[in-house]
Amino acid sequence: MPNITDKLRDSKAFYVAAGAGDLAVEKIREVPERLNRLQERTDPKDLGGVALAYATRVGGRAAEVVDGLAERGKKIVSRVEHQKATQQLEESAKSTVRKAKAAAGSAKETTKAAGKAAGDASKKVGG
Template sequence: MPITDELKKTLTDPTPLYALAGAGDLAYEKLREVPGKVEEITSDRRAAQEKASARLQEAQARLVEAQAKVTETVTTLPTDLKVLQEKAQSFALQQVGRAAELAVRAKEVYDELAERGKVVVDRGRKETAKQIGEKDATFQSKVSAAADGVAETVAPAEKPAAAKPSTAPKPRTAARKSTAGKTSES
């Protein structure tokens, strides 16, 4: 009978109903707070709109100031095009002179580097030729020493043995019959 006791206890336990009632009450409480939150959000939005409007007005004021400065700058520019043209030509001639000076200096540096490189190459060639001469002399002395050593090992009194005739039998070849003397009898 314990199963029926458990079933009876489960069906008569009011705890799930209490939990449901508590959830409903919490939902009602939160829904009552909604109008206050909506009003708060609306007031925040209004404040944000007011800030944005103030910033927009500031930006427009700055734009007007900038336009006034641009207009003032344009009006103060020299209106005489000949003066501007002369200034531009003068500036261009100055730059051409500077470019010519730089070209001359570049040529001088180039020539200096070429001369320096020639000295370095000549020095390298001399050192290489000297090293080759030293190596050649060393090689020649080694060759002479080797030749002297070979000459000493071969006695001058000894003559190479004369070639003796070979005693090996020569291979025999089969004699061929001569067909020149035969005539054909057809």
């Protein structure tokens, strides 16, 4: 039976989201380079107005895109958090942690008892 990780890996939507995020970061990183190229091609006398207009337009649009993606991401995460499968996975993880802690405690007690028994046995054999 496939687990949630396998289901995500088999989901085209998962790869679309990852690709969209990567593309957004790539495009945002290109902004400084584009500004530099614009500065090189523009007459220094006109540079201030053209570069400022471009920077304002690109910077404003980039901020809108980032804000939009962040808001969309929040909605998706919230929706996934409230899905039954996610809640079941969280409960299963909590149960596993509880069982692991109990097993560790039991192993600790068993080790302690075995150490005491070994000490008592060595006293009887040696004494």
